[in-house]
Amino acid sequence: MNFQLLDADYIRKDNSPIIRLFGRGDDGRSICCLVPGFEPYFYARPSTVNSHDELIRALEQNFNSIKRVELVEKFEPVGYQKSRKKMLKIVTYDPQNVPEIRDDVVSFPGIEEVYETDILFRNRYLVDQGIHGMKWVHADTSSDIDHSMDCDELVTSTRIEEVDRIDSAPLRHFAFDIECLPINGGMPVPEQSPVIMISLSFEPEFRGMKSIVLLGRSLDDAGDGVEVLGDEPALLNRFFEIFREYDPDVVTGYNINDFDIPYIVDRIKTLQSSGITINSACGRDGRPLDYRKIGIRSMVSITGRIVADSLPIIRQQFSLKRYNLQTVSRELLDMEKLDVSPQQMEEYWLDSGEKIRKFIDYARRDSELAMELLLKLRLLDKFVALAQISGSLPQEILEGGQTSMVENLLLREFRKHDYVLPPRPDENIVSSRNRESEGLKGGEVLEPKKGLLEKVVILDYKSLYPTIMMAHNLCYTTVIDIERPDGNIIKPPSGGEFVSAEVFRGIVPSILENLLNRRTETKGLMKGAKTEDEYRVYDATQLALKILLNSFYGYSGYTRARLYSLALANAVTSFGRENILKTRSVVEKEIETVILREGKAYLKEEVTSKDTDDVIVKLSVVYGDTDSVFVQCSSETNLELEDVELVGNRIAGIVSHSLPDPMELEFESIAERALFIAKKRYALWMFERSGTEWSESIKVKGMETVRRDWCELTSRTLNSVLELILKEGDVEKAMEYVRGVVDRVRNIDVANDPEIIDDLVLTRMYSKSMGSYKNKQPHLTVIEKMKKRTGAAPSIGERIPFVIVAGKDLFVNRAEDPDYVRQNNISLDVDYYIKKQILPPVSRILSAFGVDEAALDYDSKQKGLFEFSPSSEKKLSDQLQRRKKGTAEDHDSGNRKSQSSLFDF
């Protein structure tokens, strides 16, 4: 029997652990597969002097829970070693015994250190058997047992093997959303407010239905897709009944981890205390719904299934100003959320006509949207690929970060090479690592040549840090630490020493090599994909490989890592810095000039005679950040895109050739014009090759248009200015545009035009607990005001919108809730928006052309207005002027929906 592995855990039977694997078969049946016989264990390193036999006997006698001790040969995890050392493999009866006895074992006479003492038993099993999360497995034999499990089949198997398949099992997706009735319009609390409705969506359909709304009251002629349950207990019981019958593999919703699920669980407790019992069994093993609180956030797992809350995934994958369901559905799905305000809710709920029906429709939309988000945006694809590659279970990846995946890969590869892994560091170790980690230096950022430049080639290093680790054999296992090698030594610029690959090939470099090769292969397969689905699978796979490739460097400098090495992390970045500086010097000093002749790019030493048709291109590096270089190409002759491309490819080729394998500099794209403001702040009019054509775009980095703590007004104004300058080279027009915006802002009439506020809203993340802020912050004053007025309490991690209202008070105190401002006709601080939101970012750009801020402010000193004209050296050549493709305004007004926008004129 074959099934796709969704989840795993273990149970105990007759004092022995049994692994349980959960999945969905290709026949569509859900499966729980029991695997007996796998033993828990960990490793210990004895001091060299002792007799191993005696030590083993002493351990076996002293610890009841030790089943047996085996003598094995392993390498320690860190530092180059010539040979394996004697170690003890301590096998216990129960997985729990491992954490129970590890502290006593480490302090037992004759034991120096323990390893792999905190590996979850199910992960231990998957790693040792070579099985990966979300992969297909084949279960050898099976014997049906009587079954009280909530899945179609319960089998026992002694032999499990992974099968190579890229398709997905027919997974069942279940989305839900609850509605609660708040006490007079406030936030509902499970101790008081009942759950009144639950909406459910299914993919594939459940009994021919895409969605169902469960209603916790009575109603005649409720209509199709509505189940009238009468009261709350019946509603909740029916919810779980449908849940079990549908038997979902993936459970989703919007913010279910932090709201819906904890609410249901707490509500059931409340009902229980008044003698009402709800059967909330929903795990594939029949476990009731539950959640656990870790710090301020709660986590949910359901045995045998994947709980995938779309909110945190969307937060991670999309940069948005706000993350409420309304904004997210509009921005990402182009769908509208329907809503009943908390104040109206009671009225709608008690109605028996139009209103309750509307309320039901609104509720239905929420679970539909949650399902759409998961499926249309294909939110799970990346996690599935990450699970398949790293071997971690999907739930673990959804809950945690990169750590579990990196450690999973390390554990598998270390095991193959007879290396052991240390346990997670305790708090003492972490804090001492934190102190020394201040010495970790990062990438090099080159000072940009500020102002507007033309014909800039953009080159970057393909996976710089991973390829550095591979090229220089940088690994925990190659640091020269305890023993010195006989062969070659690699000395990074940061100091320290590593053995070369001929002496010993590092494990991390070999993991990276494997990931990099697979990525290249996958990209090849992607090109040949026959179906859309196949393409998506390969695309998610190559993305996951990229994420994992880049995780190893970060992990090495992560103070809570099992394997932390400042020497390693510093070696990587120091090679990186050296590399970019050397690249700059090669381009400027060694290559210096490229000669174009008959469609080829030559170096100056390759050309012996002069030709009148030669195009001579001078190179200068105008910017670079960590793994990229921007090279300006200057020539007497006008350069076409193809010419610049030839230059770019030649530079990439020469530089790559001088680098150790597999380091590689790649030609990326061409900026016809580039505007550099500061380090990490620039805008490009970019041309990228797509087949035989060139695709054109404007790319903005770091500037206010891409920052979420500036208002829409700023973003749009700046975007237009950038477009006018980059595409049309028209500074005058840009100034005119800004003056127009300033003028309109000065004459804003909120009372007449409440929608205008939308363009003036700033957002900031409420990022830590109130008490730990040392300074006043605008979004915090808004939170305080809202709490006082409505009792609404945003939680940490939310982005808080606000506007600045008129007044004499300190800036922070004039931050206000946009809704409140709208409702109460409060006037905004027009001057703030002009002087602090529009002018500074715009003048940072225009000052490069000699424009003074006063020349932009319509109302202030009229003089600057007529004095200015762009200096002749900044004027752009006629021939470039001819290339314009349409004005900034065309683009801008075309995208706007609202008529009352500041930008329609």
Place this chain on the structure above:
DNA sequence: AAAAATACCTAG
């Protein structure tokens, strides 16, 4: 009034 500290968000 200048300098330092704090906070935020982004680039890579």
Place this chain on the structure above:
DNA sequence: TCAGCTAGGTATTTTT
């Protein structure tokens, strides 16, 4: 932003 890392710019508040 839900346990990978550092570098860097800008606005505002707080301290000197």
